[in-house]
Structure formats: structure tokens, C-alpha cells
Amino acid sequence: MPKVGMEPLRRRALIDATISAIGERGSLDVTMSEIAGRAGVSPALAHHYFGAKGDLLHATMRHLLAELGRDLRAALATAPDARSRVSAVVRVNFSPTQFQPETVAAWLTFYVAAQHSPELRRLLRIYARRLHSNLMTGLGRLLPRNEAERTAESTAALIDGFYIRRALRDGPPDAGNAIALVEEFLAARINQRKQP
Amino acid sequence: MPKVGMEPLRRRALIDATISAIGERGSLDVTMSEIAGRAGVSPALAHHYFGAKGDLLHATMRHLLAELGRDLRAALATAPDARSRVSAVVRVNFSPTQFQPETVAAWLTFYVAAQHSPELRRLLRIYARRLHSNLMTGLGRLLPRNEAERTAESTAALIDGFYIRRALRDGPPDAGNAIALVEEFLAARINQRKQP
Amino acid sequence: MPKVGMEPLRRRALIDATISAIGERGSLDVTMSEIAGRAGVSPALAHHYFGAKGDLLHATMRHLLAELGRDLRAALATAPDARSRVSAVVRVNFSPTQFQPETVAAWLTFYVAAQHSPELRRLLRIYARRLHSNLMTGLGRLLPRNEAERTAESTAALIDGFYIRRALRDGPPDAGNAIALVEEFLAARINQRKQP
Amino acid sequence: MPKVGMEPLRRRALIDATISAIGERGSLDVTMSEIAGRAGVSPALAHHYFGAKGDLLHATMRHLLAELGRDLRAALATAPDARSRVSAVVRVNFSPTQFQPETVAAWLTFYVAAQHSPELRRLLRIYARRLHSNLMTGLGRLLPRNEAERTAESTAALIDGFYIRRALRDGPPDAGNAIALVEEFLAARINQRKQP
DNA sequence: AATGAATGAGCCTTCATTCAT
């Protein structure tokens, strides 16, 4: 039983517990006790490491963003050309890590909470901007500037839209279908350009 | 002098107060006192008319759905052909009544809350199904069955996506841009069919 | 059992409970539960009427000051001349209402708490200023300006000093002794002027 | 390398930290963490050396009393006659070491806390008795027994009174004025005896 | 029809204190 160097382990456990608690409850209204209980520690310890509840929530959100960012970088690194860059971005957003019920629910919840939390809104804006620029690095070479912008905007909305709809459905996430529909949309927009 | 016939007025005032409170707070965490205060009555009266808080929330959601339904019916009634039926559906979802910050925030909030409220989920499913079938009455005549289904699904996701993104932005809603992007998407899908 | 118009009764009961709780505990660390319990209501009701704990404490302090002010005005109203005005001020400060263990303890506690509460300090300053000016209306006619000022200052300190010492002693307050000593001091100062 | 002989240093550092913490906060509500932090050690160490929080507080009070006692002895040792012994006692109580904001605040706080701590009360009684007897060694030779007693009592109250008033004022302590007023009081009492 | 009065339940948070290392 190591009694030293516990901090990073506890922090991680608490963040994981937060995600799963929020995901299951589908609400930021989870109590600190609930979270701490899931992490196997006392509520006091959660405060010890994170300060107030809001701080734990923010840390959790940052964790989610960081994870997504890591996945994205990895996927983009292996994409050979512009078109496959775009697909990589889409794919990552619906990857098993991201598109599982708990995480989706947590994301959604944060989206809503962001409406009255400047800090959360700031974090989400960063994510939105990054998603946009990642899409643009691919689309920018396939479509005229202005059209690429609009397509990126729609693609981002589409992804968010599938997240929302995912949250309302029971059963396993149908990532395959979501990816197919987004790709279909992209194909339509890109081909439309090429062919007429 | 006991006032008579106050019930419908109070109910309506309370529902309106609920929408604006939720919209402003951006959260279902509004208190009964807050809502009652906005409606100019005591919290006790809200309970008198609606029972528990959850009941008031459900009634509010039903009200939102009913309003959207009314708008939709009105718009569809004047649509001359299949293509314009589709556009009518899109237009209504971004109409000034629907796409204003308060209402958008309320919708979003309900979406999230639906994750742990069977009743709310049931109501949202009804809405989703209606949206889908309304889109299909138009798309079904413009595209092959299967493709129409997929397009309807994507369109619905796109609309939801713009709602989410609207909630994160400050300033006035840009309904025009949202409509334009959705129409662009529809055009690409429909033209793609026609031309190649 | 009157169920209406309870507010003033509850407020008063809560303030009285606060005084006695603080007096008995000898510390501002009394809990809201303790106070509410003494007043025969739930802690929630205390919050309902006073807001936060600090607000109840401030209200209590204001009550103490108001009571002292009332007693003072009454005593001064019947004082025929300058010398008896001064004695009246002294007498009131050691009157049975003021100089009882509970009240003394509450005063002391507030004094200490004032060190880190601007609002409490503000209230105590008002009291100090009033005590000073009340003493001056009498002393001003018996001694030269400057000497009157100094005597008022010392008298006030002397009164406070007896309060402190009272708080440390057990048994009944010996108001008579305190008054006698203050009067002795005053006599010495005033006679000193007259005779040499 | 385990450090040896740290105990007395830590104890002293912790007591000093306690005084300054209480003085600054103006309340016994300082936390062990706050105190330990100021002393540059962990809260656990404070417990290690002093046991419970109350023990540290008592030790601190004893330290304050011991310091005052040392100052007093030193001052009395150089006082040539009875009158100057009295002045020495007064002077020491308002010496820069004693009459600085932090120490005054700590004293006051202990006074109040003594109301519900037998141990603290015991300590304060010792101080009060010593102050009284020190004053009496001087006054006893200048005034008749009974009058000397009463004067000692008033003088002690006056000193405490100036301490209280000091705590409510901002800015630097005006020890000079306090001493002058106490001396004025003593002069009045002693001269009154001599002259009439 | 409407509300003031009142409360139980629950949550966040703080803090002294202990223990293994």
C-alpha cells in the first residue's frame, strides 16, 4: 500500500469518477459525495485535491479536451493527404473513446453548463476553434476558401448534432452510421464543386 | 372578491416564467421561487397548480413542443410543393420565435435533462419523430426512399447542431446563416441525385 | 395559534436567542442551529428571516445598540443638570439591563469580532462616538474643553474596562462597585479642577 | 541527516506564528494549517509538538504572560520609589512590545475566549492578580489601604479599557496618549488625598 | 384564489486530527 505519491492517482480517479457520474446522471448536479464515492475516497479528499466542486468540473472538462486533442493529433499524423485529414477529424470524433454514452453525456452536459459558466464557455470555444481549424487544414485545399469555411461550419454542427441525438437514443452508439452520414455530406459538397 | 377564471392565466404565466428563467439561467436548476417570482405569484401557488417541480417542467416542455407544432403546421399549409415543404420545415426551426436565445437555451437544457427523465425523453422522441416525418413528406418525393431517410436524419442533426452552437455564441442569433447552410446542404444532396 | 404576522415575533425571538447563546458560549461561534433551537424554530427559518448568519449577528448588534440608546435617552431626559447628565450616562451603562453577564459577554464578543468585520466595527464606532458625545454634553460645562475631552475618553475606557473584568469574574455583576469607582474617578477629576 | 535540537525552535516558531495569526485575523478561529503555514511547517508537526489545538493556544497565552512578567520585573527593578513603581507598571503595559496591534488583538481574543475556557480563565486571573499586586506595592505606600485597593482596581480597568479601544482603531497605537491619561488619573487620585 | 409560515433533507465545504512512512 503505497502511502506516498498518491496525488496523481487520486486526481485521475476523481476525474474519471466525475465523467462517469455525470454521464450516468446526465447532469452536472452530481454531488461531491457521489463522485468521491465512485473514486473510493471521502468527499473531503476531493476538496483537498481540487478545491471547490466547480474546480473539479473544470479539471474534468480540460481532461476531456486534452484527450480529444491527443486522439486528434495521433490521427492527423498518419493522414497522407488533405481529403484523408478531413476524414480523420470526423473519425476521431466518433471513435469508441469519444462516442461512448458516458462521454457523450458529459460533453452535452458541459455544453449546457457553459451557458452560465464563463470558464466552461472559454474551454468549449477553444475546442470549437480547434475543430474548425483542423477541418480547414484539409478542406482548404479541396474547396475555395469561402466554401471551405462554410463546409467546416456545417460539418462541425453536424457532428454536434449527432452527439445530441446519440444522447437521446438508448442502446449502443451507432458511430458507423454517424460517420457514414457525415462523409456523405462531405462527399456531396466536394463533388458538387468538382463536377458541375 | 375571489377572482374567477384565473387558473389558465396563472398556468400560462408560470410556463412563460419557466421558459424565461431556464433560458436566462441556462439550466434546469432554476428554483420554484425564481419561477414564481417572475410570474408574480408565490411559490406555493405554483405547486397548487402544477404539483411538483417536475410537473411544471414537463408542462413547459409540452408547451414548447405544441408551439413548434403549431408553427410547423402553419408553414406547411402554405407550401405549394415538396421542395418548399422541406424548406418550410427548416425555416420554422430557425424562425424568430424558435431561434431566440432563451428558447434555444431552454431546448438544450431539456435535451440534457431528458437523459435522466423518461418523461422528458418521451416528449423529445415525439418531437424528433415529427420532425423526421415532416422532412420526409417533402424529401420522399425528391429522393429515393433510402436516401431521403438519410438526408432527413442528417438535416435533423444539422438543425440540432446549429442550436447547440447558437447557445455557445454571444450576441444575436444568426438564423439567416444557419438556414443558408442547411439549404446548401439540402441542395448538394438533391442536386447530386439529379445531375450525375 | 396565530399563523400570520409572525415575522416580528420570530425576528425578536431569534435576536434574543442570539444574545443569550453568545452570552452563554462567550463566542460568536454559536451555530445557527443552537440559536434557532433556543428560539424554538428550525435553522432554516432563521435563514429565511435574516439571510446569512452574519446578517443575524449584525441585526443583533444593532438591537443591542438601539436598546442602549433608548435607555440612555430615557436617563438623560430626567437629568436636571450637567453633573447629573454625566452620572446618568455612567449609571445606564451599568444598569441591570446592560450589565448582566449575557449582555456583557455579547458586547465583548462583538468587540473582538469587530476587528475583522468592517460592518461590526462601523456599528461599534457609532456607539463609541455616541457615548463620547453624551459624556461631553455634561463634562463640557464642568471642565475646560480640552480637559473635558480627556476625561470623557478616560471615562469611556474605564467603563469598557469594567465590562471586560466583569466578563472574567463569576457570580453576579457588581454594578454598584463599578459605578462607585467611575464616580470616584469623575469626582477626582472635577474637584481637582475646582480646588487647586 | 535527522536534525537534532529542533524542538525548542519549532515550539517557539509555532507560538510566534499563533500570536501573529490571531493578531492578524483578530480571532481565535485561526486554523492549525494557517498557524503551521506561518511557522513553515506542516499542520501535523504542530500536533506532534503541542497535542491538540487548545494546548497550543494555552501555551501561547502562557508565553504572552511570561513575556509581560519579564518586562514587568525588569521595569520594577530600576524603579527607585513607590510612585515610580506605579508608573513603571503602567509604562510596561503600553510598551511597544505589548501595545502593538497584533499583541493587543491576541490579548483581547484570549479575554473573550476565557469566558468558556477554564484554563484560559485561570491564566488570566493569575495575570490580573499579579497586575493588582504590582500596582499595590506602589500605591500601598501612597494611599490608605482601602483607597489604594480601589485605585488599583480602577487603574487596571483603565488599562484594559485602552486595550479594547486600541483594538477598534486603525492606524498606529497611541501609547503615549494612553499613558498620559492613566497618569492623569493617578495624579488626580493621589493629589486629591494629599491636598484637601 | 392565494400566501405567509415553516421545515426536513441534502449538499458543499472546512478543519482538527490521525497514521503510515
Place this chain on the structure above:
DNA sequence: AATGAATGAAGGCTCATTCAT
């Protein structure tokens, strides 16, 4: 000699809800 880890206990505060009027 010293501390990081951890918690139980307790307090302030909020809020939905009930009830008598």
C-alpha cells in the same frame, strides 16, 4: 524530525414542499 494522505464530524445554507389561513 517531519509530512503527505486521508477522513469524520459538523456547520452554513438552499430549496422543494406542506399547511393553515
